[in-house]
Amino acid sequence: MSKKHILHGFLVAxxxxxxxxxxxxxxxxxIVQGERPQVLEVFSAPPTEKNLRAYEKEMEDTSTIxxxxxxxxxxxxxxxxxxxxxxxxxxxxxxxxxxPDVQFLIEPWSGQEQVLAAIRAFHDTLAAQGIxxxxxxxxxxxxxxxxxxxxxxxxxxxxxxxxxxxxxARLVEAGVDCVDLFTLFxxxxxxxxxxxxxxxxxxxxxxxxxxxxxxxxLQRRGWVTKGAVKYMFKPVTIERHGDxxxxxxxxxxxxxxxxxxxTCKQVVREDTGQPYEDSADSDVLVxxxxxxxxxxxxxxxxxxxxxxxxxxxxxxxxxxxxxGGASTLVRQELSRKPQLLQNKKVVVWEFVERDLRFGTExxxxxxx
Amino acid sequence: xxxxxxxxxxxxxxxALLGYYLLPGSTTPHGKRNFFLLCISYVFYGxxxxxxxxxxxxxxxxxxxxxxxxxxxxxxxxRKTALVVSIVASLSMLGFFKYFMFFQSNVSLVMGLFGAGPxxxxxxxxPVGISFFVFQGLTYTIDIYRRESPPARNFFDFAAFVSLxxxxxxxxxxxxxxxxxxxxxxxxxxxxxASGILLFILGFAKKIxxxxxxxxxxxxxxxxxxxxxxxxxxxxxxxxxxIYFDFSAYSDMxxxxxxxxxxxxxxxxxxxxxxxxxxxxxRRWHISLSTxxxxxxxxxxxxxxxxxxxxxxxxxxxxxxxxxxxxANWTFIVWGAYHGALLAFERWRGKHSVxxxxxxxxxxxxxxxxxxxxWVLFRADTISEAGRYFAAMFGLMDPQPGxxxxxxxxxxxxxxxxxxxxxxxxxxxxxxxxxxxxVTWGKVAMVLPLFGLALATxxxxxxxxxLYFQF
Numbered sequence: 086m087s088k089k090h091i092l093h094g095f096l097v098a099x100x101x102x103x104x105x106x107x108x109x110x111x112x113x114x115x116i117v118q119g120e121r122p123q124v125l126e127v128f129s130a131p132p133t134e135k136n137l138r139a140y141e142k143e144m145e146d147t148s149t150i151x152x153x154x155x156x157x158x159x160x161x162x163x164x165x166x167x168x169x170x171x172x173x174x175x176x177x178x179x180x181x182x183x184x185p186d187v188q189f190l191i192e193p194w195s196g197q198e199q200v201l202a203a204i205r206a207f208h209d210t211l212a213a214q215g216i217x218x219x220x221x222x223x224x225x226x227x228x229x230x231x232x233x234x235x236x237x238x239x240x241x242x243x244x245x246x247x248x249x250x251x252x253x254a255r256l257v258e259a260g261v262d263c264v265d266l267f268t269l270f271x272x273x274x275x276x277x278x279x280x281x282x283x284x285x286x287x288x289x290x291x292x293x294x295x296x297x298x299x300x301x302x303l304q305r306r307g308w309v310t311k312g313a314v315k316y317m318f319k320p321v322t323i324e325r326h327g328d329x330x331x332x333x334x335x336x337x338x339x340x341x342x343x344x345x346x347x348t349c350k351q352v353v354r355e356d357t358g359q360p361y362e363d364s365a366d367s368d369v370l371v372x373x374x375x376x377x378x379x380x381x382x383x384x385x386x387x388x389x390x391x392x393x394x395x396x397x398x399x400x401x402x403x404x405x406x407x408x409g410g411a412s413t414l415v416r417q418e419l420s421r422k423p424q425l426l427q428n429k430k431v432v433v434w435e436f437v438e439r440d441l442r443f444g445t446e447x448x449x450x451x452x453x
Numbered sequence: 454x455x456x457x458x459x460x461x462x463x464x465x466x467x468x469a470l471l472g473y474y475l476l477p478g479s480t481t482p483h484g485k486r487n488f489f490l491l492c493i494s495y496v497f498y499g500x501x502x503x504x505x506x507x508x509x510x511x512x513x514x515x516x517x518x519x520x521x522x523x524x525x526x527x528x529x530x531x532r533k534t535a536l537v538v539s540i541v542a543s544l545s546m547l548g549f550f551k552y553f554m555f556f557q558s559n560v561s562l563v564m565g566l567f568g569a570g571p572x573x574x575x576x577x578x579x580p581v582g583i584s585f586f587v588f589q590g591l592t593y594t595i596d597i598y599r600r601e602s603p604p605a606r607n608f609f610d611f612a613a614f615v616s617l618x619x620x621x622x623x624x625x626x627x628x629x630x631x632x633x634x635x636x637x638x639x640x641x642x643x644x645x646x647a648s649g650i651l652l653f654i655l656g657f658a659k660k661i662x663x664x665x666x667x668x669x670x671x672x673x674x675x676x677x678x679x680x681x682x683x684x685x686x687x688x689x690x691x692x693x694x695x696i697y698f699d700f701s702a703y704s705d706m707x708x709x710x711x712x713x714x715x716x717x718x719x720x721x722x723x724x725x726x727x728x729x730x731x732x733x734x735x736r737r738w739h740i741s742l743s744t745x746x747x748x749x750x751x752x753x754x755x756x757x758x759x760x761x762x763x764x765x766x767x768x769x770x771x772x773x774x775x776x777x778x779x780x781a782n783w784t785f786i787v788w789g790a791y792h793g794a795l796l797a798f799e800r801w802r803g804k805h806s807v808x809x810x811x812x813x814x815x816x817x818x819x820x821x822x823x824x825x826x827x828w829v830l831f832r833a834d835t836i837s838e839a840g841r842y843f844a845a846m847f848g849l850m851d852p853q854p855g856x857x858x859x860x861x862x863x864x865x866x867x868x869x870x871x872x873x874x875x876x877x878x879x880x881x882x883x884x885x886x887x888x889x890x891x892v893t894w895g896k897v898a899m900v901l902p903l904f905g906l907a908l909a910t911x912x913x914x915x916x917x918x919x920l921y922f923q924f
């Protein structure tokens with residue numbers, strides 16, 4: 086056998102061992118684990134385009150070799166390229182951003198009419214039942230801290246959230262009452278860190294500022310009279326990796342970056358000492374997304390937006406929370422639970438600004 | 454099915470190779486192997502949408518039987534009629550599936566001018582690779598008509614030629630007369646197989662590591678509402694790299710796969726960004742398309758044999774149709790017209806560019822910029838979007854408030870480094886096709902880790918389209 090033959094044979098063998106090795110390892114593993122080899126699933130459904138795509142995706146997502154290699158490779162990408170995967174963008178000074186938040190600010194958006202129609206329809210339906218609606222778009226992190234994402238943004242930059250501001254203006258023009266957190270946050274962003282570095286969401290301080298503003302707005306308008314329930318604060322420090330970092334799906338990355346430490350103020354009833362709890366009988370219904378979930382239903386619990394809004398208003402509130410679903414899903418849930426609107430005077434509707442464009446199920450008109 | 458996918462690499466390809474080489478009695482003539490290739494190529498094609506198989510089978514059958522008539526008929530008019538049937542049927546199929554929606558949207562546009570509402574007659578899904586297999590089918594009947602090739606031995610050999618999976622959905626465009634002999638007789642050697650592996654791995658790495666990264670930059674900039682001047686140029690350059698590394702990678706992988714199955718497929722790229730004129734560019738870019746257009750359109754139109762004015766017209770027609778071949782959109786037509794105009798202008802100057810007296814690096818740079826403008830047309834979804842992008846490139850558009858954020862997304866250390874690598878590789882003369890001809894230990898030591906790296910990168914990437922699949 087000539088030297089050339091050995092060389093060619095080596096390359097061919099190495100290539101084939103890799104292809105066959107990976108290809109065969111999965112069905113063998115499946116069989117060893119007592120399962121039907123996933124590769125045979127292709128015969129379990131008609132070969133339609135949809136079924137084939139689903140099969141292909143499932144095969145890649147559940148492959149042991151892919152699942153084993155992916156986190157390490159993502160970590161290598163992070164170390165070498167500061168790349169954290171398709172959903173995450175690395176900013177400056179240890180700040181990380183959720184890509185759709187940034188996309189919403191950079192890219193054109195033409196869905197204003199649909200959003201306006203959905204919000205107006207909801208407003209009018211509630212008004213017909215004598216219920217006030219207060220719309221609270223939550224600024225995305227890059228709207229308030231663009232300089233933490235791009236060095237090109239200088240301190241004292243102008244507003245970058247054009248779409249949201251225009252939407253707010255159009256809503257107000259259409260007679261929908263709104264809270265402008267954009268201006269408020271921009272005024273306070275230099276002195277207080279209003280967002281978590283590793284997370285898409287606001288910090289406890291940002292959340293509290295929003296809750297105070299909404300409470301003050303509701304009282305200013307005379308829609309809510311302060312209740313008699315007394316709450317007090319209990320400081321709780323939590324340490325966690327933010328959701329943006331966790332989106333990279335690499336434990337190695339999480340191990341390399343220290344978790345963010347945050348001190349929350351858990352809201353506790355003065356009379357019972359129990360953490361804040363929602364009440365279905367409240368005058369106020371709060372709809373929203375994960376900006377309401379954080380600190381409230383996540384640890385430390387009872388320390389999120391609704392708890393702080395309740396503390397400000399002196400009464401427990403009713404809530405419907407759906408991650409990423411504040412555009413339509415929360416209203417659909419409300420339409421399935423009409424009893425939640427009984428005795429309500431006010432609905433507060435929070436949604437993050439990126440959901441103007443990316444909200445799950447878009448902006449449908451939902452009959453109540 | 455996409456080459457850079459788990460299912461192709463770890464299921465389809467191993468099974469295809471295993472079946473092909475273990476086929477009993479698999480020596481020349483290659484009837485059984487050709488039939489096996491036909492079967493797996495239909496699986497490969499049908500994977501994107503099983504219904505498309507019927508379309509390819511129909512096109513194949515029409516061209517095969519027309520070819521048979523052309524080859525056997527003794528009367529010239531019969532031969533010509535069969536050729537016309539083949540051409541009309543093939544182009545009608547292409548026209549309907551590829552251009553009907555374009556036609557419908559333009560009718561709607563015109564109706565709108567007269568106050569009428571849009572029309573919605575049909576909703577046609579573009580079958581993957583139709584532009585490629587229709588052209589390949591046409592080369593068969595035309596080559597037989599010109600007596601440049603004998604007809605295929607049987608339907609299966611011809612169907613295997615049309616559907617040969619390595620080049621089926623994104624080329625190179627194979628001409629029947631350049632490959633028909635390989636369906637009768639081809640060699641399978643360890644050396645050829647190893648060389649195919651080298652080329653396949655290089656293509657795969659180019660696609661996964663370079664093209665996809667450049668594509669992320671290009672996508673971010675082209676999607677931006679108001680990119681700054683520097684961002685717009687950077688985005689256009691990123692797209693130039695993306696389309697080159699993506700398409701040439703596909704060609705490398707196709708040629709590499711072809712070698713693994715014993716075929717020699719023609720070279721499709723030859724350092725196009727080293728071109729020093731537009732004429733030179735079209736000798737180096739998508740060579741299989743430009744030679745197809747030359748031999749099957751430009752020359753039949755009269756080429757340069759009917760006077761200079763007719764030559765310019767022919768060039769313009771060829772490039773317009775070449776543009777339209779790429780996609781049913783005014784952007785592609787304008788792209789073709791732009792290249793046609795530049796080619797005609799250079800032809801008027803005796804195939805010399807205006808800047809031919811500049812030093813070669815300057816000629817290359819100017820040609821690259823001219824090509825860059827054409828990529829903006831190619832990438833934009835509409836003419837107005839292209840106009841907006843050009844305005845951004847020349848600072849004629851007010852940056853939008855969010856555009857300052859774009860810098861944070863595109864000028865990361867990693868992306869800058871990979872864009873630099875793209876730039877350096879794009880302007881070096883050694884092509885993967887030539888590099889992979891000879892296998893050495895050094896090359897093996899380089900490509901195997903590269904393959905591992907590219908595979909691992911594929912596992913973390915979500916952005917993985919081949920650009921030419923849409924054509």
